Amino acid sequence: MSTHPFLKVEISQLSIAQRIQLAEDLWDSILDQQNEPPLTDAQCQELDRRLKRYQQEPTLGSTWEEVKQRLGRA
Incomplete structure (x- = not known):
C-alpha cells in the first residue's frame, strides 16, 4: 500500500482502533x-x-451514552 507523503507510517501497520481513530x-x-x-x-x-x-x-428514546453502551463503545 502506498502512503501519502504526509503519513509517517503505513496505514496497514496501524491497529484497527488506530485506523478508526485516524478516519474519525x-x-x-x-x-x-x-x-x-x-x-x-x-x-429533513x-x-x-x-x-x-x-x-x-420524550421517554421513548435513548441517550447518546445509552446507545454507545449498547454498541460497546462506552
Whole structure:
C-alpha cells in the first residue's frame, strides 16, 4: 500500500482502533473547515418526524451514552 507523503507510517501497520481513530480525525478535520453537507428533503422530513415523536413521548428514546453502551463503545 502506498502512503501519502504526509503519513509517517503505513496505514496497514496501524491497529484497527488506530485506523478508526485516524478516519474519525480526518473526518473531523474536514468538518472543521467547511459547513456540513446539506440535508436532503427526505432527511429533513425524517428529522422533523423524529423530533415531533420525541416531543410527544420524550421517554421513548435513548441517550447518546445509552446507545454507545449498547454498541460497546462506552
